Amino acid sequence: MLDERKCKILQAIVDDYISTAEPIGSRTIARKYELGISPATIRNEMADLELLGYIEQPHTSSGRIPSAKGYRFYVDTLMSPQKMTVNEINLINNWYMAKVRRIDEVFQETAKIISRMTRNISMVLAPQQSQCAFKYLQFLPFDAQRAVLVIVTDSGLIENKIIEIPEDTSFKELQQIAAGINSRLAGLTFDAISSTVLGELKQDIIPNQRLLNTALEIIQQALAGKKSNKVYLGGTTQLLSQPEFQDVEKVKGLLTMLEEERLLCDIMKMKGQEGVVVTIGHENKYSGIQDCSMVQATYRVDGQVVGTVAVLGPTRMEYGKIMTVLEFMHSHLGEVLKKYKL
Amino acid sequence: MLDERKCKILQAIVDDYISTAEPIGSRTIARKYELGISPATIRNEMADLELLGYIEQPHTSSGRIPSAKGYRFYVDTLMSPQKMTVNEINLINNWYMAKVRRIDEVFQETAKIISRMTRNISMVLAPQQSQCAFKYLQFLPFDAQRAVLVIVTDSGLIENKIIEIPEDTSFKELQQIAAGINSRLAGLTFDAISSTVLGELKQDIIPNQRLLNTALEIIQQALAGKKSNKVYLGGTTQLLSQPEFQDVEKVKGLLTMLEEERLLCDIMKMKGQEGVVVTIGHENKYSGIQDCSMVQATYRVDGQVVGTVAVLGPTRMEYGKIMTVLEFMHSHLGEVLKKYKL
DNA sequence: TGTTAGCACTCTATAGAGTAGAGTGCTAAT
DNA sequence: ATTAGCACTCTACTCTATAGAGTGCTAACA
16 A cells, blocks of 8 residues: 555654654654655655655644544554563552452452553443342341341342341341342342332232342342443543643543443444454544543453453554553453352 | 731732732722721721732732732631522532432532532542442342342442343352352441452352352452442533633643542542631642642531532632532531432 | 722733744756 | 746744723712
């Protein structure tokens, strides 16, 4: 598509712009990148590149900057893949070791790690739990008036809540109710425990309607809580260090958008795609981030894609570095999750 | 201290500056606030107020702005207390109803509510759990290789984790170990469960050292997790709407500071003080927020002060509104917590 | 004696003019 | 095909002038 020299020049332009955020001119390219050709030749080639749509000029007679198409070509063809250093990998593992206690902290800390390493905003979409199945519930004693209700699922997520015991109910009865519910719901996924099933159950076990209701409510709450998928953000402050976000209004716009969790979920969901995916500028569906780029990667648990990690930043981002980090998370996060599930 | 007219003028200056963020001149005061005196008289009074240190001039011949001392006098003496409207109270209660599932969500949502209502950054210091006592732990079956370990405390906070069952151990044995631990630790506060007690326990129950270790480790983790008190932040984006934070560097400084949880805890802890407390400008110990004001309020559960809520913003903040909201939380948050503990 | 009108003065923020510098495109020479 | 040279363009910055808001002081007034 492009001859070798054009590629080299385009690469120089993108590399330079990524690191300096300033338009770059022919003289500078000739000086900094030893291509063995004069500024004049570079100028001619740049005129071609501009005509082809790979670069643009902010104003007549300023240097060139990459266009979206230019970034795309850079990402697809020019970019040199990097490797994570052993040092970095150790750092990450130690970080998890030191900071993670409960499984949901994995997501928060992953977001932090990614944003630290990429110096951009990171987003982690936690797995949706609708597929996980109800195992059993159990009442544990708490005090005279109250009991602890524990719900165990096969994914290892455990929900618990303190409930008030109705005055006319003994702990034995509680256990009977639990047994009744368990025999009905055991093995069902949260998706399958629809209101129909719950309704049936209600008619079935009559003895202590009120208590049953509370129990079912809590199951339903757990169900609802797990169904909505949660997005963890990291490094929003990093935005302020980027030259393209020196304008407070711009920052406010983006941050306000990031507060809408539903929107985030929608952005993060990668239908069908697998691995690391880059979306540049207008390629983004949402107008709020059309002057940004996003790099996303799925991650798996037991071979199943369960969630997404992503980095959001200006189109002038370090694609190489960021893709490397996300590639790593893509193949590594599953293990981490398994490890901390125990 | 100040005669009535000076008070009125000072109040006008503070009120106006709070709402406009612009220095205010004598003519404007005369026009907007009908005090029945001419600009010239106001100028004389303002000269006095400046001499007394209540107001200052950013530059010769610009309008006046309140000084820290001026704000202090305003807060202590001039300010007209407001009341929460029934409407607002309902809104808050509905918000809790709709959004809170687990008890720790109360804090996050409280932070959100406060920041929405005050249009400033809010901070909520969750109760420290070191005083709560260990009740018992119990193993629940999970699958052939694994079990669920549930730790119940008397405050109603329940910790759970899936652990691997060593191959040579039966579920019966697990229960014996649990009984052993429970008889030793029951009723002890997390503070009292020091490494000494844990050490004793270790020497005591020899049979399955490895499993015991895991269990103790988890207790210790729960202990550590509850001991460090957590700060929930809300409305950091609001900062960007304030005229005093149009400078990106300033925003970055403050937000970076707010990422340090330890520092936040320290700022939030109000030794000995009770109710709503206002700290203006340099009155703050931490240099990072010395051009900010902070309004803090304690909240109680069962008569005991357990945590703090606070609002952080420019010294030019709506003290009246903010103090009203925090006063409300001061007297109301305890009930909310109790309600959602069940 | 307290209040007010008038006025000269100060300081800022804004707009306009001029300039240096970086970079380009074109032409002609190599 | 490549490159040196050069006129041209556009921006970013500095410098200057100006309008406007607000003050403090003085003198007049009730």
